[in-house]
Amino acid sequence: MLKTLLSNDTPRSKILTIVVLVIFLGLALAPFLFPGVRSLDTAARIAIFIVLAASYDLLLGYTGVVSFAHTMFFGMGAYGVGLASLHMGRGFHSIIIGSLAGAALAAAFAFLIALFSLRVRAIFFAMITLAVASAVAVLVSQLSWLTGGEDGFTFKIPRELGPANRMGEFLGVKINGKLLNYYLIFTCSLLLFLLMLRVVNSPFGRVLQAIRENDFRAEAIGYRVVWYRTVATCLSAATAALAGSLFALWLRYVGPDTTLSFTIMLDLLLMVVIGGMGTIWGAAVGATLLVLAQTYLQDLMGSAATATEFLPLLSRLLDPDRWLLWLGVLFILSVYFFPTGIVGRLRGSK
């Protein structure tokens, strides 16, 4: 049962199994284990970014296609939910319609980009996605009557999911709409993650791997490589859009900085590479690590800086403002020591 759910693609390493279980239980019980607004927010981000990273890995790790437009698709889902809720009134119908519209738009964009550029060399596809993503980002910031421009806009989600919806207490934790919203996002993320895991282990997923390994031979044994790459691109874009919808639902806000910025694109790249390309589990591990580092590294460094106040140079280096420097160092070290990513390393050594 569990194996079927995981598509027979179990973590295949004791340490990795433990890591994955910790992530799963941590997210499933987050409101009870780590009470507090900030930790719940981090947990929701982790869940959403796991889906986003997994959908990116479907392209980068499994199909060998480099895309820089993934945040654009993410943003389409987010703006879909935001605009639908704003113009169609608050309610679940707006969220569902907005999500579906965002996913459909993302898939349509992905289809067009793929059709025009996947026939030629892979680098051309990367350049096209970069150009389209930049163009869309500029467009979103300019069309302020529709998108709220650089500021973005807030919108209302169903009352049932708001903090005002109080439903009592359980184990000392207030059960309210916010908690409900968290579990909605957690469940959707889990389902999308399992779906990704299933797709990469399906006959279709095997063909993608074959194309990554040797597209010339894949064509020669009878696969239309362009077609498979196109479908993978659309699927990955639609999933990213759904992750974006969840993110908008959580934040009750959409704006270029939270969904479209190039920084998120780079974070995504880091998540997949650090976690391990070509393993959906790697996306889970990488996303968790990176979101945690982004949220808590500054705190950690703050306390380390205070503790080392008497050492002049070290405390300067540990200043919370230098957190990006240390994130960079961590990234370089992880790529150097785990070229196949954390999951690749753990599976390799057993």
Added chain:
Amino acid sequence: MTQVLLETDGLTVRFGGHVAVDAVSCAFHASELTAIVGPNGAGKTTYFNLISGQIPVSAGSVSLMGDDITRLSVSERCKRGLGRAFQLTNLFPGLSVLENVRLAIQAHRGSKASLLTLADSHHAVTVEAMSVLERVRLDTLRDQAVSELSHGNQRKLEVAMLIAIDPKVYMFDEPTAGMSVDEAPVVLDLIAELKAERDRTILLVEHKMDVIRTLADRIIVLHNGALVADGDPAEVMASDVVQDAYMGKELADV
């Protein structure tokens, strides 16, 4: 005369001013093994590339079982029954031996487009892949990554991929190149078996004369891209034109 499975008519390709394959017209029949010989650079592999569609033709046509396939994509030709093994080993290095063969089988089944079923749950594909692997004696290595296989075993897998596709036209490009003396017979026996059991045509680019003598029903000779001889192996080998084109060139190499 038996049925014509593959035919090239005036097949030509030019790279700039250089004519690599020069108006080659030739028909290949069912249950026939044709050896294609010629000195290095004669255009043998280029001729193969034109037939299987890796490079576009400049003039002429290719037809498979009576249908013109000159403009079709590589994958479409494969679906219609044109299978090719490559001179330089050309597999999926990061995947297992079994997965390589399964992919070849799956390409010609309905399950290839399935997104939500598990690849491992398609038992018929696995069973068929295993029977192909047994034929090339790679069944014990099924879970090895291809990149870890010896060169000889990679060559065998290359042949296995072709058997798995089960084409009408088999194209082998120096299948035993670089194989050790005790490994080569496995592949050659397989080709002999294929020839005996199936109503297919086999094209074989080969340099080793002993292989050609045992296997070939017919020889065609390419020289500077043109077809210079075609016929019974013994006659062709003895003819002057072949001696000049082939041996003359080889002597010049020494």
